[in-house]
Amino acid sequence: MKPRVYITRRIPEKALEIIARRCEYRMWDREDDPVPREVLESEVGDVEGLFTLLTERVDERLLDRAPKLKIVANMAVGFDNIDVAACARRGIVVTNTPGVLTETTADLAFALMVAAARRVTEAERFLRDGKWKTWSPMLLCGVDIYGATLGIIGLGRIGQAVARRARGFSMRVLYTSQRRDTGLEAELGVEWRDFDDLLRESDFVSIHVPLTEKTRGMIGKRELSLMKPTAVLVNTSRGAVVREQDLIEALRDRRIFAAGLDVFETEPLPKDSALLELDNVVLLPHIGSASIATRAEMAVMAANNLVRVLHGEEPLNPVTV
């Protein structure tokens, strides 16, 4: 008998085929609505494999309802939605999708840098609102990216890909990371700084750390006050790395120039969020890895992990804590 799996959203056809060939599956067959929690809880009772997105919380409560579960294959590189320790205690493998989304996400971090610095979305709103009367010397002026100093927090795969892109903009690149890596410094032409110095010296600060208990809230009032008043903060990692209320106040009081955010403390961003009232922030709906090719690759990778573990093979991308 084929192993049973539950898939929490409609996924690209290629990935579904991989699963269908070797598993019996049920799927929450919608693209833009997450599976309701009560449906998920009732669906996991008899499954050995679970294909999840970052919108699903895999916690003790869910695991209690899934006594046969062997693998949770997350279609994301981040896995803060999963209680990995609880899975490990029960012998459940957790996998993620590293590597395939690195360049796509770095592209978006750069897009946010450019958009926030040069007020791209604000300027487009201005034009669409019919406010464009004439060319004016100081109309919608922003700050330069070219030649500026970029501070990267977390020089992992995505942080490194952002550093490579920065070269093309003649930027000076600083980084702060748990471990200093002199080999990488030479290869990428980046300089290590401690956290506070990086915040003080950078014109752009881009966050590339996973969300953990250590990184939760690592950018708050104190850190924002160290940044230059002309600086731009970019976050494509996880919203909770930044204390959103502190950021809102810093942006409102113009204590930093702007921010570019793809991730938020609460997603989707609540309709009454004060961020929506600010002009000096670019807001995107968590689309860091959202190119057609990359999302397909992520789904295939998660599907392969799922199927392998259910057939007694080693997972390709196991997550450990």
Ligand code: GLV
């Ligand atoms: C997206 O945020 C991911 O972690 O892949």
